[in-house]
Amino acid sequence: MARSRNTEKKIFDAATELFLEKGVDRTSVREIANKAGINLALMNYYFRSKENLFDTIFSSLVKRNSEELIRILNSDQELFEKIEQYVEVYIEMLSENPLLVSFVMAILHRSRERITEMKAISSLYATDQFTKQLLDEAKKGNIRRTDPTHFFVDMLSLIAFPFAIKMLVMDKNNFSEEEFQQFINERKKRVPKLLLDSLRPCK
Amino acid sequence: MARSRNTEKKIFDAATELFLEKGVDRTSVREIANKAGINLALMNYYFRSKENLFDTIFSSLVKRNSEELIRILNSDQELFEKIEQYVEVYIEMLSENPLLVSFVMAILHRSRERITEMKAISSLYATDQFTKQLLDEAKKGNIRRTDPTHFFVDMLSLIAFPFAIKMLVMDKNNFSEEEFQQFINERKKRVPKLLLDSLRPCK
DNA sequence: GTCTATATAGGGATAGAC
DNA sequence: GTCTATCCCTATATAGAC
Numbered sequence: 001m002a003r004s005r006n007t008e009k010k011i012f013d014a015a016t017e018l019f020l021e022k023g024v025d026r027t028s029v030r031e032i033a034n035k036a037g038i039n040l041a042l043m044n045y046y047f048r049s050k051e052n053l054f055d056t057i058f059s060s061l062v063k064r065n066s067e068e069l070i071r072i073l074n075s076d077q078e079l080f081e082k083i084e085q086y087v088e089v090y091i092e093m094l095s096e097n098p099l100l101v102s103f104v105m106a107i108l109h110r111s112r113e114r115i116t117e118m119k120a121i122s123s124l125y126a127t128d129q130f131t132k133q134l135l136d137e138a139k140k141g142n143i144r145r146t147d148p149t150h151f152f153v154d155m156l157s158l159i160a161f162p163f164a165i166k167m168l169v170m171d172k173n174n175f176s177e178e179e180f181q182q183f184i185n186e187r188k189k190r191v192p193k194l195l196l197d198s199l200r201p202c203k
Numbered sequence: 204m205a206r207s208r209n210t211e212k213k214i215f216d217a218a219t220e221l222f223l224e225k226g227v228d229r230t231s232v233r234e235i236a237n238k239a240g241i242n243l244a245l246m247n248y249y250f251r252s253k254e255n256l257f258d259t260i261f262s263s264l265v266k267r268n269s270e271e272l273i274r275i276l277n278s279d280q281e282l283f284e285k286i287e288q289y290v291e292v293y294i295e296m297l298s299e300n301p302l303l304v305s306f307v308m309a310i311l312h313r314s315r316e317r318i319t320e321m322k323a324i325s326s327l328y329a330t331d332q333f334t335k336q337l338l339d340e341a342k343k344g345n346i347r348r349t350d351p352t353h354f355f356v357d358m359l360s361l362i363a364f365p366f367a368i369k370m371l372v373m374d375k376n377n378f379s380e381e382e383f384q385q386f387i388n389e390r391k392k393r394v395p396k397l398l399l400d401s402l403r404p405c406k
Numbered sequence: 407g408t409c410t411a412t413a414t415a416g417g418g419a420t421a422g423a424c
Numbered sequence: 425g426t427c428t429a430t431c432c433c434t435a436t437a438t439a440g441a442c
Contacts, residue, residue: 004425007425007426022313023228023309023312023313025226025228025229026228026313028416028417028418029417029418029419030416030417030418038426038427039426039427039428040418040419041419041420041421041426041427041428041429042425042426042427044418044419044420045425045426046425048419049418049419050417050418050419099312102308102309102311102312103312105305105308105309105312105367105368106226106305106308106309106312108305108367108368108369108370108371109226109302109305109306109308109309109367110225110226110229115370115371115374116374121371122371122374122375124371125371125375126375147389149372149376149386150386150389150390150393153364153365153368153372154361154397156364156368157360157361157363157364157365158357158360158361160360160364161356161359161360161363161364161367162356162360164308164311164312164364164367165308165311165356165359166311167311167318168311168318168324168325168327168328169352169356171318171319171325172325172328172329173352183352183353186350186353187353190353194357194397194401197400197401198397198400198401207407210407210408231434231435231436232435232436232437233434233435233436241408241409242408242409242410243436243437244408244409244410244411244437244438244439245407245408245409247436247437247438248407248408249407251437252436252437253435253436253437
């Protein structure tokens with residue numbers, strides 16, 4: 001039925017918003033039901049349990065957001081352009097959903113053992129193809145020798161961490177929401193610059 | 204009494220460990236009492252409530268860890284040396300307590316409004332003195348013009364974020380605990396290098 | 407100071423009517 | 425599919441004995 005599909009989506013959306021905003025543990029199923037405009041029994045009818053609802057949402061969230069990033073990493077673009085594009089798209093994506101970072105952090109924190117189990121999450125990380133490209137370019141002498149693991153962690157840190165400390169940055173600099181957004185926008189140019197500078201050979 | 208002081212500390216330590224490991228929300232007061240070897244009524248005798256216990260622990264944790272960092276930032280050391288030392292000490296500190304980062308992240312995430320209220324937390328951020336030093340050196344032409352806010356966020360990101368994604372990094376690279384520690388150690392030299400390169404004038 | 411016992415609230419999940 | 429009513433459990437916090 002069309003109606004049912006609709007209800008499922010309402011529950012899904014309500015839960016997503018609440019999970020992102022308040023964290024999974026501080027969100028009750030009753031709250032989700034309220035926000036979705038249904039009652040809590042129905043939530044269990046569609047998703048077997050809160051835990052299962054969470055898994056569904058988390059996978060979907062990560063998947064939806066990581067697909068384009070992986071495509072960029074695996075494209076056959078020239079390295080520098082690829083990095084520029086990757087950083088910009090990643091930052092843009094997080095701009096649209098700033099809570100995503102701290103949400104994922106919270107998950108990473110709490111479920112040490114479950115990380116391997118959650119296959120989705122690994123798609124947030126570098127791909128073999130990109131690693132190979134870094135090594136190849138270094139071998140050809142086009143860039144400095146660099147440890148791909150470190151480089152990728154550097155890149156990810158510079159992209160994502162500012163969102164995780166958004167409130168701290170806003171508080172310390174007296175930023176309004178718009179000013180923070182502006183600050184983030186500036187990073188779309190700044191971060192690639194910093195990374196490329198560290199790769200350029202001459203020095 | 205000496206005994207009482209001791210009990211307070213046992214509760215404090217047990218709670219600290221559990222909060223860091225599992226997060227505040229997933230830690231119950233019964234669990235804390237168990238681990239401390241007392242019963243839960245006593246916990247409320249010493250600390251009025253779980254929330255209050257948390258506040259006490261959080262302030263103490265941040266304070267204990269940030270004092271040395273602030274001292275470094277405010278010292279009259281030469282800029283490049285200061286950055287090298289700051290990064291190294293900060294990473295060393297987080298190495299000893301890798302869970303600190305995701306713990307603080309979780310707090311930042313959940314209590315938007317309470318951040319200003321938690322004065323302690325702002326001590327994790329840059330100081331006026333350091334900002335001034337950056338601007339002065341740029342004016343003198345010793346370093347490139349750089350936005351201090353961006354620079355500090357860059358630095359913090361490169362220092363702290365790897366700890367927040369520790370499990371992801373370990374999982375993706377098949378790192379053992381020791382190998383991750385080794386990876387982190389390498390960053391003590393790498394990160395300052397990256398930052399200083401971005402500041403050096405010539406280019 | 408430290409305990410046992412209990413009050414009170416809220417959580418997730420289900421039975422069963424419609 | 426959707427609801428109401430309810431079960432059962434665990435959470436935090438407190439009362440009151442020792």
